[in-house]
Amino acid sequence: MNQAQVATKHIAIIPEFDYIIVGAGSSGCVLASRLSEDPSKRVLLLEAGPPDRSLWLHLPIGYGKTMWSNTYNWRFETAPDPNMNGRRIYWPRGKTLGGSSAINGLIYIRGQHQDYEHWAELGNTGWSYADVLPYFIKSEGNQRGASEHHGGSGPLRVSDIGAKHPLIEAFINAAAEHGVPRNDDFNGARQLGAGYYQLTTQNGWRCSTATAFLKPARGRANLVLETQAQATSIVFDQQRAVGVSYRQQGISKTARCKAEVLLAAGAVQSPQLLQLSGIGPRELLERHGIAVVKDAPGVGENLQDHLQIRLGFECSQPITTNDQLNSWSGKVGIALQWLFKRSGPLAVGINQGGCFMRALPDESDRPDIQFHVSTLSADMAGGKVHPYSGFTLSVCQLRPHSRGHIRIRSADPFEAPEITPNYLDAELDQRTAVAAIRCARAIASNPAMRPFVKREVKPGPELNSDADLLEFCRNHGATIFHPVGTCRMGADALAVVDPRLRVNGVTGLRVVDCSVMPTLVSGNTHAAAVMLAEKAAEMVREDVGS
Structure with a gap:
């Protein structure tokens, strides 16, 4: 038992919401902004890290500082990788509003058209390049203006060097x-x-998804943001997700939702949270004493990185x-x-x-x-x-064939999972x-x-x-910070989510982040993470009704 668990004071029950989003990162901020556009829907956004108040999070050159920050960075390490002569490789991930978009290298790349055609060929209906292009355009505010390939008025500012x-x-x-x-x-x-490269900057400042999407939405009465609130498990009523338990300032809290829980915790922590909540390979869950909600052998597998x-x-x-x-x-x-x-x-x-x-x-x-x-x-x-x-x-x-995995080491939600890239x-x-x-x-x-x-x-x-x-x-060799694929989208037995990003075998639960990518896109992943959330927000509204 760690210090955070020892310091627990009591359990607090939070009023009910329509949507609970876990992770205010590249995808989560987009989801919060778009879903809270409907004033009749109450949205809770949970972020494990603190607010994005440091100047280094907003200066593009701050990447060199936040790369090693204990405050704004999860500072993961891989397991010793035999293919890398037993080395542990440092994996920085953002831990603040904006997530990794607040600490990344700013490069705006969507990948190749064929990447998305391949997703569709794998059975992911609605994910061809023609299908996803409108969501790239919707999110983008390119300084060059609108064109056949670009958006000129979207929230995410994209600038020339x-x-x-x-x-x-x-x-x-x-x-x-x-x-x-x-x-x-x-x-x-x-x-x-x-x-x-074009960069996600505007007038010399970083444009994270917290700046682009969340900041304009913060004044909405129906959007509640909780920082330093780390999700510990998804709450189920039999096979339906009905809430999220989290720890905030030593207090265990539970928030409930009427419509859906949306995981946007990233390729490392979305599969970790699913496994902690009983969705994952049966043998792994039972080994750690976790009750199985759904035996899902694909959760945490298919890890890819550049x-x-x-x-x-x-x-x-x-x-x-x-x-x-x-x-x-x-x-x-x-x-x-x-x-x-x-x-x-x-x-x-x-x-x-x-x-x-x-x-x-x-x-x-x-x-x-x-x-x-x-x-x-x-x-x-x-x-x-x-x-x-x-x-x-x-x-x-760009498109590695090697595959790794993410697996919990214990039932402790505050212990980092085992990261095995198999580079x-x-x-x-x-x-x-x-x-x-x-x-x-x-x-x-x-x-x-x-x-x-x-x-x-x-x-x-x-x-x-x-x-x-x-x-x-x-x-x-080292990571260039593009892990994906650990909650793979697909139509086969090992797929974790379906093409509408709903977790297979349960209801009321989706994953919306780079973990759902069946294969790694040919380039930096941030633009695709934003696109995923734009498209997912529309699918949620269609499926749930608004």
Whole structure:
């Protein structure tokens, strides 16, 4: 029994709501905003973390601070991964209003059209690209305005990176020399190409879902927000979800609902909460003394994530963010740039440039890897920058074949679950990782990049065989923060939710977050998490009535 349990004072019963949403993150804030638009429906939003009051949660560069925060970050670690030479890998996840959208790298990428066509082919009716595009458009407020592919007036602000950077320009030109065309819109007609990312920012500030969706809704009388309120279990009346139990300031509380409980706790904690509540593999639940509500062997399985391989370079010219952060004059300069122009590193965050290309062209007819190009270098994402001029080419496989799982370690809701990603378990993933490093090296050695590359620091030119490069990936690969799939949507026996995101085998319960993705989208997951919630809110209203 932990301290939170010892400190329990009494049990409080909260008035009844129509909807209870667990998790005020990328999806949960959207759900709360949309469902509370109907004044006749009472909505309770539960968030385990504190309010988003820190300046670092709102400055794009704050990513480097919140990455290690004990206050705003769950700071998970994986189990020792045999495929990664037994390493535990750090998994940051947001623990505040906005969830991971309050601490992420800000990049707005939807994935490839074919990702969603594949979801539909797997039996998920209503999830083709044509089906989901209207919800991407509805949520998006792109500074470029409305178009065939984009929304111009949605709550989630999406902005261009204003100033061009010589390193990013060199990378784009070097990619063109490698046969990868320039692309000014990765979310348009095609994803293939190299260019600048668009970011979820506005006027130099981060635009999390708490800022975009929740803040405008906070004044509604029918929306109740409870922070520092960690859900401990779903309450069932036989096979129907009727409420949520949670712990807040040492007090155990229970809230009940008339319509539905909506889990939006993310790919780690939504399956954890289902298992704690009796929905999961029977053997796992019985081992931990949990009464089985529904034997659901798929809960917690099908875990997928993007494995990030970081190549570090020393730059020949003092034009990197390292140079600015390693001197007082540089720090003052970027602070003034943000104060007076709302631009510069403080307004951009970490990664400016990107590239989507094929590492194994004989095996894929569409991009299978993604680059994140950063004008700084550090030993790991969010770490202290190196003392020299440096930049980073990070590369990841877009659609890994390896599968892992999330499983509770005990019946204690305050004990982190076991996270087992099984990175590089699949042979295709191993070959793609090696090929991706070779693609990065080839671009870095092209004429357009040569004036900027003094030396390759990591992996280092001494590592060149496939075996050496694969070993480098095992020793240094890390998450790029895109876990999905652990409450998979589908039409088969192992699917956790149906295509309307209702949990199979029970009623009154849905999951609405990246855990429902049957397969990982080809890119950063935040935009898709927002889309999922936009679509889910409409489905809830249709099914429940409003």
